[in-house]
Amino acid sequence: MCRRKTTKMKRSWQEATQDDSDLGEEDIEDWSSVASSILVSPSSKNTPQQAAFSREHPPLESDHSRTIVHIDLDCFYAQVEMIRNPQLRAQPLGIQQKNIVVTCNYVAREFGVTKLMYIADAKKKCPNLVLVSGEDLSHYRDYSEKVTDLLQSEFSSLVERLGFDENFVDVTSLVEKTVPGDQSLVEVKGHTFGPEGQVACICGCHKRMAIASHIASRMRARLREAIGITGCAGIAWNKLLAKLVGEKNKPNDQTTLLPGSEQKLMLSLGHARRIPGIGHSMNKKLESAGIVTIADLQRASYSDLEAVVGSQSATSMKNSSFGIDNTAVTRSGPPQSMSDEDSFKLCASLNDAKERMYNLLNSLLESCRLLDSLPEAEGIYAMLMIRKRWRTPLTIRLTIRKHSSAKKWLRESRQTQIPVSATEQIKKGIFTVHGPLMEVLLVLFKKMVDVEQSFHLTLINVCLTNFQAKSTFSKSLDKYFSKAKNIENERKSESEQGAADICKKTTDDSTNNPKVLTNQQDSNITQLFEKQGRRPLQTASKVLENKQNKLSFFTRKLPSDVKTTSKSDPHQGDGELSQGERDKTATLSRTRYSVEVKNDKPIDKPEGDISSETGPSFAKSDEVEKDFLVVTSSREQTSEEMSSSSHQSLEIPGNVDVTVFKSLPLDMQADLLREWKVQSTRDMAPEIKTSSALSSQPSTSNRRITDFFTRSKETR
DNA sequence: ATGGGTCCT
DNA sequence: AGGACCC
Known part of the structure; x- marks a missing residue:
């Protein structure tokens, strides 16, 4: 079934590609034929005509080219x-x-x-x-970040958070670079959804799912070992299906969707609201059109659906109902906003409101302060020095909920710029700006509440947002990035060729897709100058315990990426460009992966009984992994590279890759040298209290820093 | 409902 | 600034 298109679909594809002038208006009314045809997409397809076609219409083919793991932590x-x-x-x-x-x-x-x-x-x-x-x-946020960080640093740089307890991981490249050394590993690990013995899909997806099921098992084992947390995994070829199939065996278990069983999975959900993305209001619209179940959605004519929910929603809902989802796993960066809120039965006086606002603000600023002071606790590490005070909020928002019998859930908000005086203070690392911020909050409050009249509030939320880089190097960064883009374009072509060889796909011309601009996300320079997200309120010793996780969790997306990366076009990020990115990130994560396997000891053995399928085999799993994860094109560090830094100028710390260092803009280099100089003199001083706390895992920290610097070799 | 978040319009 | 969505 997976093997070929139905005659009907083939015909409509040919018509479409031969004459794209009437593509735009053609509706696909016969969706049941889509339902019955599980189609293999040669994922290199997109001729310009086909691309135009797929922009106007839902994809008619099931795309198996990616491999996605969804991790959902138990309660x-x-x-x-x-x-x-x-x-x-x-x-x-x-x-x-x-x-x-x-x-x-x-x-x-x-x-x-x-x-x-x-x-x-x-x-x-x-x-x-x-x-x-x-x-x-705070604690939940902290553990949540640890989980994302582990997945990102050990498995794939493409990790997308959804709330605190869910992560999507695009493991496509890890899978592609994995050669099973043992026939038994081609069997799916854990539960499967769908009947065994289906006709094999020619694209090899069944094998990829099987490999991914072992990777997922490994992810869950690592989450237990390193963090002590359990969760479920769903393995499929897109985010939608991975998420939905993972729920089939709960808790602390995993389920792999067998190709060809997506229709069964989707219909098993029953109600259309079960589809992620169909919320309260969409559901009401659908019900008004008599669409209640997923089967209804599949049957509904596209034009009817479009009339009710609009063309964009209609397309994505139609696709979703058949288990088709082309949205990319988008790396989650540091938080876009930080908020604190309190709800209550009654707040009716200005003084009460002031006090509540103050408490919320104080909590936020305290979080900012701890976050900002963290790098100092880390001691000598240069990267952390650079990353220090990298993010500062430019706007503040106050949200309230007024008591009203009618619309209880309705919130009102007003936002304004944070006074520049306060911003300047925050940039300097001074967080005692309660006064000026309380003043603006009060102004915002009075815009929504007439304090002369009586009022009744049930919620107050204070939000810091619109974070800005606190860089003193922004000019240099701009220069660097314009160079980096060209580098990325060259690399992309190479990796496309490589990917083509591996996947037996044909590469198309590399068009100048705007996505190229976001490819620099993976540049280690981008990551190097990444900004920190929120840190929870913690004691200094707690902070130290967590430092390893902080380091790489916050090495992700720049805020500018948020603007240039469009999620609204579901086809973006699915073409060859992201393949290029995938190829690169795979090499990176694989390198890190092997380091982890060799060096890592469980940090924090969970308490209580940990008996599970993965539990008893921890010791063995590393060996299994070595046989199993054989990378075809991974570039390991040579010993020369490893030691090259040791005989360089004394001013450069030994754990810093000199080649990378030299690629930095000159003024940035100068600034780093100054930082290191200051640090090394500080290290001589007797007051290093943190060093004993750090000494429990010094090699880990060193390695992480080294990873940071060695990464960009991969991009050059 | 709670206490967060995301992105789009 | 609000609305949709997610957990």
Whole structure:
């Protein structure tokens, strides 16, 4: 079934490509034929005509060229609390926010406690329920970042966060570079969804899914070893299917979608609302058109659907209903905003509001302060010095919710620029700017609330956003990036050729897609000058415990990428360009992967029983992995490269790659040298308290820093 | 519902 | 500034 197109589809494809003048207006009414044809996409396809076609119409083919793993952590908040206090593991645990249990552990679930249950109801079901307040999300954010960081640094640079407890990982290139050394590893690990013994798809996707299932298993094992957290994985060829199939075996398990079973998976969901992206309002529109189930959605004519929800939604919903999803896994960068909010029954006086705003603001600024001071706690590492104070918010937003019988959920907001005086202070690392910020918050407040009249608020939210790089090198960076773009373009062609050889695809001409501009994301220079996201409130020692994770979690997307990367075009990022990026990132992550396998010891063994499919085989899994993960074109560091820095100028730390260093703009080099000079004299001083805390894992830190610098070799 | 987030219009 | 979506 996977093998060929139906005659009908073939014909419409040919018509479409031969005469693209009437492509634009042609509707595909017979969607049932799509449903019944599971089609292989030779993923190198896109002639300009075909590209034009696919922009106007939903893809008619199932694209198996990518391999995606979706990781969904089990009852995340509850798990974090159980890690923090292992005694809770044996007890029914609920995480409480205000009046509700937002989530609970599986012990509590056996009593019938569920998510979003009122406290009173939960207590009725389970009188011994232990409740832990989950209103402060700092710890959850912290563990969430650790998870993303691990996946990103050990498996693929393409990791997309969804909330705190979900991550999509594009493992396409890891899979492509993996040659099974053992026939048994071609079998899917863990559960499968769909019947065995299907006709093999000629694109080799079944094998890729099988390899990915082993990678997913490895991911889950690493999450347990390193962080002590469990979760589910879904493995498929796009984000939609990976996410949906992962839910089929919960908790702490994994499910691989077998090619050809996507229709069964989609129909198994029943209601159209189960499709991610179809929310409350879309669902209402659909219901008004008599579309309730996913089968209804599949059957609905495109023109009817378009009339109800618009053409863009119609296209993506149609695609989704058949399990087709071409959206790329987009690397999540550091947070775009930081907010703190409080909800309550009643806030009716200005003083009360002021106090609440102050508390929220104070909490935000304290987070900023800890975040900013972190690099100093790290001690001697140059990268961290550069990264210091890299992000500063330019705008502040106040959101309130007024009590009203009609629209209880309605929020109002006003935002304004943060006073430049405060911005300047923050840039200097001074966070005692409560005064000026309270003044602007008060102005915003009075824009929404007439304080002369009586009022009744039920929520206040303060949000810092519109982060700006605090660079003193911005001119140099611009110069560097314009150069980097050219480098990227050259590299892209090479890797496309390489990918073509591996995948037996034909490469097309490399058009000047705007996506090229975002390819610099992977430049280690970009990452090097990445900005930090929010850090939770923590003690200094806590911060040190986590430093390893902080380092690479925040080495992602620049804010400018957010603007240049369009998610609205589902076809962007799916062509050869992203293939180029994939190729490169694979090499990077594989290099790091092998280092991890060799050097890493479990950092934090989880408490309690960890018996699971992966549990007992930890010791063995490294060996398995070595046989299994054989990379065809990975470029390992030569010993010369490794030691090259050691005989360089004394002013450059030994863990810094000189070649990379020299590629930096001159003034940046100068600034770095100055930083290092300052640091090395500081190191001589007796007051290094952090060094003992660091000494528990010094090699790890060194390695990470080295990775940082060695990365850009791959891009040159 | 809660306490966050994302992007688009 | 609000609205949609996600968890």
